[in-house]
Amino acid sequence: MLDVIKLLPDSVANQIAAGEVIQRPASAVKELMENALDAGATQIDLVVKDAGKAMIMVIDNGCGMSETDARLCFERHATSKISKAEDLFAIRTMGFRGEALASIAAIAQVELKTRRREDEVGVCIVNEGSVVKEQSLIPMSPGTTFVVKNLFFNVPARRNFLKSAQAEMRHIVEEFIRVTLMNPEVGFSLTSDGKEIYHLYPGNLKQRIMGLFGNSYEEKLLPVNQEADRVRIHGYIVKAEYAKKTRGEQYFFVNKRFIKHAYLHHAIENAYMEMIPKDSFPGYFLNIEVDPADIDINIHPTKTEVNFLDVKLIYAVLHAAVRKAIGQHNLSPMIDFEAPADLNDDIGAATSGARPIVFPQIPVNPNYNPFSQSTEGHRDRWNDFQQRRQTPSGDWRLLYGERTDLADSPTEAEPQAQTQSNDKYLQVNQSFILTTVKSGLLLIDQHLAHTRILFEKYLKQLENHDGVSQQELFPQAFTVNANDASLLKELMPVLGSLGFVLEQANPTTFMINGTPSDSAGHDAVVLLEKILDNYKINRTDLQLDRKLGIAKTMAVQLAIKSQTQLSELKMQNIVDQLFACNVAEVAPNGKKIYVIISMEELMEKFGRSL
Numbered sequence: 001m002l003d004v005i006k007l008l009p010d011s012v013a014n015q016i017a018a019g020e021v022i023q024r025p026a027s028a029v030k031e032l033m034e035n036a037l038d039a040g041a042t043q044i045d046l047v048v049k050d051a052g053k054a055m056i057m058v059i060d061n062g063c064g065m066s067e068t069d070a071r072l073c074f075e076r077h078a079t080s081k082i083s084k085a086e087d088l089f090a091i092r093t094m095g096f097r098g099e100a101l102a103s104i105a106a107i108a109q110v111e112l113k114t115r116r117r118e119d120e121v122g123v124c125i126v127n128e129g130s131v132v133k134e135q136s137l138i139p140m141s142p143g144t145t146f147v148v149k150n151l152f153f154n155v156p157a158r159r160n161f162l163k164s165a166q167a168e169m170r171h172i173v174e175e176f177i178r179v180t181l182m183n184p185e186v187g188f189s190l191t192s193d194g195k196e197i198y199h200l201y202p203g204n205l206k207q208r209i210m211g212l213f214g215n216s217y218e219e220k221l222l223p224v225n226q227e228a229d230r231v232r233i234h235g236y237i238v239k240a241e242y243a244k245k246t247r248g249e250q251y252f253f254v255n256k257r258f259i260k261h262a263y264l265h266h267a268i269e270n271a272y273m274e275m276i277p278k279d280s281f282p283g284y285f286l287n288i289e290v291d292p293a294d295i296d297i298n299i300h301p302t303k304t305e306v307n308f309l310d311v312k313l314i315y316a317v318l319h320a321a322v323r324k325a326i327g328q329h330n331l332s333p334m335i336d337f338e339a340p341a342d343l344n345d346d347i348g349a350a351t352s353g354a355r356p357i358v359f360p361q362i363p364v365n366p367n368y369n370p371f372s373q374s375t376e377g378h379r380d381r382w383n384d385f386q387q388r389r390q391t392p393s394g395d396w397r398l399l400y401g402e403r404t405d406l407a408d409s410p411t412e413a414e415p416q417a418q419t420q421s422n423d424k425y426l427q428v429n430q431s432f433i434l435t436t437v438k439s440g441l442l443l444i445d446q447h448l449a450h451t452r453i454l455f456e457k458y459l460k461q462l463e464n465h466d467g468v469s470q471q472e473l474f475p476q477a478f479t480v481n482a483n484d485a486s487l488l489k490e491l492m493p494v495l496g497s498l499g500f501v502l503e504q505a506n507p508t509t510f511m512i513n514g515t516p517s518d519s520a521g522h523d524a525v526v527l528l529e530k531i532l533d534n535y536k537i538n539r540t541d542l543q544l545d546r547k548l549g550i551a552k553t554m555a556v557q558l559a560i561k562s563q564t565q566l567s568e569l570k571m572q573n574i575v576d577q578l579f580a581c582n583v584a585e586v587a588p589n590g591k592k593i594y595v596i597i598s599m600e601e602l603m604e605k606f607g608r609s610l
């Protein structure tokens, strides 16, 4: 019988391999850009035509190649980056398989121009479907230029599988972003069909993020820096108030290589948990640096998965890093949150006589758009709020352009008139607080608002250990099972920070000698049971959130309930305190605290336009 096994010619083998490595124009873009980085380029320019289907060009000023290497680089498994199996475990370059160029050349027309600094001239090689068509010497400046034309010209099935130019371009931009983010010290540009889309100057990571996503990110980012034994996490997260409704800017890198990692993503989401609404996504740009020996980069060339030797450790470090970044941001008060400097005091001191008082002009920001969605975060909202507090005659005046100069109104020229707001607060269904803001009607869920206020208060107490305690005249006994007793003992310092004074009477009984001053009227035993229960339920595998969880339970338990009658003063206090919170929009459980019905919406309901 005849032998049936044949060796495939290289060109066919390369084409088969190419299907794996180069799935779409964006894959070629990624490989070419990574090669340029590996070559030590400081400037890399990407030019595409028809979303890379017609042409992809990558120009770099890196180390270039010798004439021999320029020919060799199209061979399969030709690489300058590893030479022995052990090297696979110490990879610090982006490429290492020596497959990319062989694959690209198998399915496209490739022109390579390259010159090393030490050579007088460069070499130009044209390779089409793995066959060298031309080779010549050319004058050029040091570096390398790859031009890839008519991708998949000899694989029509593949070509037909490509998506619309728009979709393919999106993939290219995404790869461009991933590569450029982690190499901010390198200059990049992207030109598509003759139009420059990105021009990124060398700089730091923050500048790179701004270059890619807009200068507004200057405001939005919080730095993350965390070093642990075998991990270093560095980068930025987006402040909670700028969380997006779509899974937008979420970028994880391991040793600068983009990865997707659901478990680690969860670490971040979890760290943001009580800060952003359920349907919003936090943004982040983080690089995790680990010893290459501690990870297993998926050997598959296009996959973005990575296996960590100790993923739990990374989870813990990542979670702590993000919490720290959020915490630092929230503890340092923003200037905008300070009420206008002691305006009333000054006026009070200067007005002991009976002179009529001239109040300063109300600061009205002419550019402020009351109908803009709260994209500006709480700064604008706070300003809006402050203005409202200083506009006793109601906000509609501002909208209708009426004079709001208080000096005109003698009855309001009492220093008192400024400190005491004339805002009206109405309770709807004993559950919602209704009041007006400059932009329209503000409806607040009283329970959720109060939960947020207390939650932030308890977090601060936990940080400063300054919870106020109220001594119990008749200490209650709290008896638990042995398991809960040990949990409770563990939690005692945390509970102490919040104002609980517990004393262990015997192995399973605790005397409640003091309770948080807020908890008057609440049964301390019930409260502690709830805290223990939730603590057990919420205990993540890493027990990182224990303070947070307890603050949350306390806040939910002690907050004013729905269906509770409130005095106007109480309502005013809630509104005041809510907008002094770091995150006024959402409750710790992610639910929306308030809605604003804009004047525009109201007018529309009455069939009128502004």
Ligand code: ADP
Pocket (backbone or CB within 6 Å): 031, 035, 036, 038, 039, 060, 062, 063, 064, 065, 073, 078, 079, 080, 081, 094, 095, 096, 097, 098, 099, 100, 101, 102, 144
């Ligand atoms: P890998 O990057 O995995 O080594 P490639 O097929 O992408 O494999 O590239 C093969 C080799 O060609 C590289 O190892 C490198 O030596 C050389 N090379 C590719 N692109 C460039 C470039 N832009 N500048 C200098 N050398 C390059």
Ligand code: MG
Pocket (backbone or CB within 6 Å): 031, 034, 035, 094, 095, 096, 098, 100, 101
């Ligand atoms: Mg490569």
